[in-house]
Amino acid sequence: xxxxxxxxxxxxxxxxxxxxxxxxxxxxxxxxxxxxxxxxxxxxxxxxxxxxxxxxxxxxxxxxxxxxxxxxxxxxxxxxxxxxxxxxxxxxxxxxxxxxxxxxxxxxxxxxxxxxxxxxx
Numbered sequence: 533x534x535x536x537x538x539x540x541x542x543x544x545x546x547x548x549x550x551x552x553x554x555x556x557x558x559x560x561x562x563x564x565x566x567x568x569x570x571x572x573x574x575x576x577x578x579x580x581x582x583x584x585x586x587x588x589x590x591x592x593x594x595x596x597x598x599x600x601x602x603x604x605x606x607x608x609x610x611x612x613x614x615x616x617x618x619x620x621x622x623x624x625x626x627x628x629x630x631x632x633x634x635x636x637x638x639x640x641x642x643x644x645x646x647x648x649x650x651x652x653x
Contacts, residue, residue: 546636549629556607559617578626593627604638
């Protein structure tokens with residue numbers, strides 16, 4: 533796995549889709565915004581949406597399969613989610629878990645405000 537050799541408190545720059553889903557929570561607002569009540573239902577919906585073209589020549593799924601994921605998945609941190617939550621990239625994670633669950637995805641980490649975690653990390 534990609535995050536195996538990280539030092540204490542070191543954040544991964546690349547992770548597989550299953551690693552991201554296992555390590556980080558889905559923000560409750562994400563589920564509410566999409567009218568689902570569970571994480572499995574959200575992932576099913578995101579995978580289905582990734583296969584839709586929405587007027588484009590190729591779906592996101594087709595693009596990810598051919599080119600891989602270019603934009604990083606964003607992991608957010610807040611007082612309610614100090615261990616992190618998936619902020620952006622749900623379609624990328626859902627699609628890549630089906631396409632190639634061992635392929636590494638770029639990951640960024642975003643903290644809400646400079647003072648919110650002073651002394652906690």
